[in-house]
Every structure is written in C-alpha cells, then in structure tokens.
Amino acid sequence: MPTLPEAFLKAPIAHRALHDDNIARAENNIAAIDAAIARGFGIEIDLQLSSDGVAMVFHDYALNRLTEGHGAFALQSSEALSTLRFKTGEVGVPTLKQVLDHVAGRVPLLIEVKDQDGAMGPSVGTLEVAAAKVLEGYDGPVALMSFNPHSVAVLAELCPHLPRGITTANWEDEGAKLIPADRRETLGLIEDYDRVGASFISHQWSNLDAPRVAELKEAGAHILCWTIRNPEDEAEARKIAENITFEGYLPT
Template sequence: MLKQIFARPIAHRGHHDVAQSIAENSKAAFTSAIANRYAIECDLQLTGDDQAIVFHDENLDRLTPQSGKVSDISVGQATNIPLKNSAEHDHIMSFAQLLDFVDGRVPLVVELKSQKGRNAQLAKAAHETAKDYLGVLCFKSFDPDLLVQLHRIKDKWPKGIVVERETPEDESSWTGFLLRHLVHLPLSRPDFVSCDVNSLDLPAVRAYRSSGRDVMSWTINNSERWAIAQENADQIVFENINPQTGRPTAKEAPSL
C-alpha cells in the first residue's frame, strides 16, 4: 500500500487555493485533487463528542466565521459550520463524510493532530471510521504517541511520523531533540517519515532514507523547495505549484 501512497504527488490539505476561493480541507479542494489524480493530505481534529473531523486548527477562528475550540463542539455542530474562503460554501466535513466522498478514487494521507490528553480518543475515532474503508489510506502525526495508540488498537493502515527541525510549541528543547532525532522509533514504529523540506538534512532523516525506507516532504510551494525535495525525498506534499515541474500555478510563494 505504501507504493500506492507514494505513487502520485500529494495535495496539501486538498488541492486548495485561497486566491481561487477553494478553502483548505474543503470538499472543493478534495474534488480538485481527485480531478487531477493527486493524492490528498488532510488533517483530523477531535470534537467534544469524540468524533474525528477534517480540520487543521484547534480553534475555529482562522478557518470559519465562528470562534472557540473544536473540542467544545459536537460533530453535528462542526459539520454545520461553513468554511471561510469557499466559493462553493463548503462546510467542515467529518472524517466519515470524507471517506464516503473520496470512495477510494485517490490515496489519502491523513494527519492526526495532537490532542493534549485525548490522543487515545482520536486514534480510536480515526481507526473505527476507517477500518472498513476500501481505498488506499495512511495515517501520520507529529506526535509519536498517536502512532503508539494506533498500534495499541491494532490499526491496519500504514503509519508515518512527521518531523521538522524546530521544537514544537509548548514543548521542551529536550522533547524537540528527541523528536528530530527520531529517538522514539522503537515505540512509534513508523512505516515512513514525512519531513519538513528544510529539515531533510537532519542526520536521522538521512539515515532513515539511506536504509531504504520512504520519506515524503512538505510543504513544497516554490521551485527552490521542489528542487530540494526531488533530490532528498521520495514524494512531495505540495500547494500552489505544478508538482511535475515545480513551477508556480499562481504567484510563487516566497522562500523560507
């Protein structure tokens, strides 16, 4: 299944484009990805009633007209909230709605967001929703504990660890060291690594790939990043470029 996941470029939060009023993690963004035969990367958060929704942030404020925490609302409330910057007037989707919509047409790369004490609940919700899915799917997370939780409930899907050089917010420098050096591998047991393009030179990531295992890289949004990923990764998570050429589809994003 990993071969299928790495076979096609992966559209970051769907093939979204705010300039064209296609919101991230929206039905329109997923429709565009499917039309272009791109794999879809998306994010899962956990609602207050322990259901998985397709949403990147902990809070509603940036991406919707409402404010507050995702963890304070139900899945029914979430799926009635419209997304900003959506010409199609798309709403937040539940994970179940996403799987029904994609229906195996392209691979899904599903990132589980760390839940601050509720990782087991998100792992269970994602697992239960996807266990009978007939398409190609994998899970990934910055948080090794989420992979541990998925292993604990014997989830069948491939799993990846997301890594970057920077220490995550609200974490100690020691935790950052452990994460970027992949010290958790014996416990997290990932099937692949998903690495920030500016961190592909991390010794642990280079060693992982040198051992014959797969590395995808994010977020590839300009020609410079595209060139780095072509040399040092096995597939890209992209936005705002043509993934075959690295050329911008609109105004090229600045180098970071």
C-alpha cells in the same frame, strides 16, 4: 509492519487537499478534495476531535482563521461543526467518514492525526479510537501519521494493518517553542521511529539533509516531505525525498 503503498510515492500529495489559499476552496474541505481528485493528486488531510467524539477533517485548533466561528474547535459538537460557515462560503466541516465515503479509494489519503495532548505527550487516544472505527473496512490506499509518536503508537495498536509514519521536523521554529525543550530534542532525533512500527516519515523539507533522515532512509524508511510551495524547492527536495506534499502551485 505494514509498508507504505506505492501509490503514496507516485503522484504528488496535495497539502490539506487542493485548496486555493482559502479563497473559494477551503483547505481540508470537499471542493478542495474534488480538485485534487480531478488532477490525480494524492491528498493529505488533518483530523481534529469534536466535543462529542467525532473525527473531523480540520487542521486548526481554533475556528477563526478559516471559518466565521470563534473559539476552540474541540468545544464544538459535530452537529454545530456541520453547519459552520467557512470564509470561502462553504458550509460544514466534513467528518472523516464523509471524506472516506466521498474519496472512495480514488486517490491515496495521507491522514495526519493532530496532537491532542498539547505538548506531544501521552494524553492521547480518543481521537485515534474515533478514527480507527471509521477506517474499518475502507478499501482505498490510506496511511496514518502524527507529529506525536504517542499517537502513532496508539494507532499501531488500533489498526495494525494500516501503514503509519511520523510527521517530523527540526523543531526550531517559533511555534515549536510551545513544546518543552527536552521533548523537542527527542522529537528532533526521531527516536520513536522503530518503537511505533513506522514505515515512513513526512519531514520538514528544508531539513531533509539532517543526518537522522539519511540514517532512516539507509535503513529502508520511506521519506516524504512537507510543505513544498514552488518548483525550485520541489527539485531540491526530490534529491532526498521520494514524494512531496505541496500547496500554492501545481507540480508537473
């Protein structure tokens, strides 16, 4: 089982890269990535799948929050997405390949594969295959994770040499209610950690005192957390977590 490289436990990790609340540097885009690299931060990015099967660096399932486009991300081709204008004025959703070529190992990349099932179920695989192909031969520090353990299990088969983890939470917020209650309960208990060969979790920072987190840490799991937005929360989170994912301020 590959372990999480030490690089992921040193410099704080910029959430969706070092964006500026989408004023001039859109999250997950090249300017935000450059800003993170310039300060030596690690970078967390998200993957979605285009209609023609390309792994793209984008968080949302819809276009309207961040771009001048509308509708579902998954209905757009990679070509159309490459010319899409962001509300920041930037043009083009980057592909994973473009981001890997651009970063070129300068900082660690924590890659979250967004759930494509809709209910954290087993209907996944296409995005994972697309990502694994692009990641072949990449020499920089990289780790993979997903809220959906089925996705992490597929990644374990496709690229067993890469460290992998589960993005975790208490699953009690309003958005989580879209997931069936029994599935939320299972996810909240982080029952799939051993099954998928994970070496870390990235957990909801406000729930770091959960007994299961302590149990995993005691067993040797690395504990990252999301998303820290001020120094006070960072100080509290670091009592348990080994590193933070942050946005909206600059950690020292």
